[in-house]
Amino acid sequence: HDEEFPPRILDHVMKNAIKGDVTNVIDVIDKYCWSVEIAMNVGDVKGAILDKSFLEASPKNVLEIGCYCGYSALRMSRLLKEDAKIFTIEASSQYADVAQEIISFAGMEKKVQILRGLSDEVLPTIAEKCGVRTFDFVFIDHAKELYKRDLIMLENLGLIRQGTTIMADNVIFPGCPDYLEYVRNSPKFECTNYPSKLEYCENREDAMEKSIYLP
Numbered sequence: 001h002d003e004e005f006p007p008r009i010l011d012h013v014m015k016n017a018i019k020g021d022v023t024n025v026i027d028v029i030d031k032y033c034w035s036v037e038i039a040m041n042v043g044d045v046k047g048a049i050l051d052k053s054f055l056e057a058s059p060k061n062v063l064e065i066g067c068y069c070g071y072s073a074l075r076m077s078r079l080l081k082e083d084a085k086i087f088t089i090e091a092s093s094q095y096a097d098v099a100q101e102i103i104s105f106a107g108m109e110k111k112v113q114i115l116r117g118l119s120d121e122v123l124p125t126i127a128e129k130c131g132v133r134t135f136d137f138v139f140i141d142h143a144k145e146l147y148k149r150d151l152i153m154l155e156n157l158g159l160i161r162q163g164t165t166i167m168a169d170n171v172i173f174p175g176c177p178d179y180l181e182y183v184r185n186s187p188k189f190e191c192t193n194y195p196s197k198l199e200y201c202e203n204r205e206d207a208m209e210k211s212i213y214l215p
C-alpha cells in the first residue's frame with residue numbers, strides 16, 4: 001500500500017472538510033477516494049451496509065480491528081447512542097497518528113479510542129484496560145490472514161456474548177477463505193453475506209459477512 005496516502009488524506013480533510021462535522025468529513029474522504037486516489041477505507045457503498053447492521057445492533061461497546069485512517073470508526077461514531085463507545089485497534093503508528101487527527105478534527109475523539117498495537121497483543125488486556133466486559137458489535141477490517149485467529153481469540157477471551165454482531169469486510173476481495181469457512185461451518189454463528197463492490201470500484205466484486213454469535 002501507498003504509505004504516503006494517510007498524510008495526503010489528512011491534509012485534504014483539514015483543508016476541505018468542516019471541523020466538527022463528522023458527516024462532512026466522511027463525504028470529503030469518499031469524494032477524494034472516488035476522484036483522486038483509491039484507499040482501503042470500507043467506503044460509502046459497503047459503509048452503508050455496515051451502517052445498517054450497526055443500527056440494527058444499536059451497540060454500547062464497539063470493537064474495530066483495523067482503524068487505518070479512521071473512516072469506518074467515524075461512520076460508526078455518528079450512529080452511536082448516548083454513552084456508547086468505539087475501541088479501535090491499529091498496529092501501524094503512522095495510520096494511528098493520522099486516524100487520531102482525523103477523528104479529532106471530526107469532533108469524535110470522546111467517542112472513539114484508538115488502541116495502538118497488534119491485535120493479538122491488545123486483545124488479552126482490552127477488557128480491563130477499557131472497562132468493558134463484552135463487545136456488542138465487532139468490525140473486522142485488518143489483515144485478512146488474521147481474521148480467523150482474532151475471532152477465535154475473541155471467543156476464547158470471552159469478549160463476545162450471546163447476540164454479538166460481527167461484521168467482516170473484504171470476504172471476497174482480498175478475501176479470507178479460512179475465516180468464511182470457520183464462521184459458516186460453526187454452529188455458534190448465524191451468518192449472512194452482503195455482496196457488494198470493492199471500495200471506490202465499479203467493477204470488482206467484494207462482500208461483507210455478518211455473523212451473529214450464538215454460543
Ligand SMILES: Oc1cc(-c2ccc(F)cc2)cc2cccnc12
Binds near residue numbers: 040042141142169199
Ligand atoms: O478493504 C480493503 C481493501 C484492500 C485492497 C487490497 C488490494 C487492492 F488491490 C485493493 C484493496 C486491502 C485491505 C486491507 C485491510 C483492510 N481492508 C482492506
Ligand SMILES: [Mg+2]
Binds near residue numbers: 042141142170
Ligand atoms: Mg477493508
